[in-house]
Amino acid sequence: MRLLGKLLYLTITGPYISFAVQSLSQFIHSPKVSHMEAVLRVVRYIKTSLGLGLFFTAHCSESLSAFCDADWVACPNTRKSVTGYFVKLGTSLISWKSKKKSTISRSSAEAEYRSLASTVAEVVWILGLLKELGLEHQSPVPIYCDSKSALAIAANPVFHKHTKHIDIDCHFIREKIQ
Numbered sequence: 001m002r003l004l005g006k007l008l009y010l011t012i013t014g015p016y017i018s019f020a021v022q023s024l025s026q027f028i029h030s031p032k033v034s035h036m037e038a039v040l041r042v043v044r045y046i047k048t049s050l051g052l053g054l055f056f057t058a059h060c061s062e063s064l065s066a067f068c069d070a071d072w073v074a075c076p077n078t079r080k081s082v083t084g085y086f087v088k089l090g091t092s093l094i095s096w097k098s099k100k101k102s103t104i105s106r107s108s109a110e111a112e113y114r115s116l117a118s119t120v121a122e123v124v125w126i127l128g129l130l131k132e133l134g135l136e137h138q139s140p141v142p143i144y145c146d147s148k149s150a151l152a153i154a155a156n157p158v159f160h161k162h163t164k165h166i167d168i169d170c171h172f173i174r175e176k177i178q
Contacts, residue, residue: 004028004039015086016052017042018098022082026100060090064126064141068119070111074100081105083115087122095122109149116145116154 007021020042027035066087074082080103086096097118105111123141130137145151 003043007039007042010046013054014046014052015054015093015096016049017046018096019082019084022098022100054093056092057090060092062090062135062137063139064089064123064130064137066119066123066141066143068112068115068143068145070105070108070115070147072105072108072111079104081111081114083111083118085115085119085122087119087126095126097122107149109147109153112145112147112150113153116143116147116150119143119145 004021004024007017008025011018011021020038024035024038024042064087066085068083068085070081070083072081073079078100081101082098083101084096084098087094099118101111101114103114105114120143123143127137127141
C-alpha cells in the first residue's frame with residue numbers, strides 16, 4: 001500500500017483524485033485485492049489525465065469563493081459522513097479537502113452543517129493569510145452550500161430540539177455570517 005501513500009502525496013497538486021484517495025485510505029491497514037485494484041485504477045486515471053492540474057492566471061480577481069458538500073453516512077461500516085470543500089481565489093483553486101468525519105452525524109443536515117463549518121474555518125484562515133500577505137479582502141466571501149437545512153441552522157441563532165446535539169464548535173459559523 002506504499003502506492004496509496006504516494007497517491008496521498010499527489011492529492012496536494014491533484015484535487016481531482018482527493019475523494020477517491022480518501023475513500024481508499026480507510027483500507028490501508030487491512031487491504032484486500034479489490035482495494036489494490038481500485039488503487040491501480042486511480043493510477044491509470046492519472047496516467048490518462050497528465051494534462052490536468054492547477055492553473056493560476058497572472059491577472060485574476062482577488063475575490064474569494066468557497067463551495068462545500070457532504071455525503072451523509074458515506075461509509076457503510078462506520079456510518080460516518082464524508083465532507084469536502086474547495087476554495088477559489090478568482091478562478092484559481094487554492095484550497096480543497098475531502099475527509100471522513102470522526103463523528104457520526106444524525107442527519108444529512110448535520111453532515112452538511114459540519115461541512116459548512118469546516119469550510120468557514122478554512123476561509124477564515126485564508127483571510128488571515130491574505131491579510132498577512134498584504135492582500136486584505138474587503139467584501140464578504142460567498143460560501144456555496146447545497147443544503148437549505150444547513151443554511152437555516154447557520155442563520156438561526158436559536159438552538160432547536162433537533163440541532164442541540166450538534167457540537168458547539170460547529171456553531172462558530174453563526175458569528176461569521178453577515
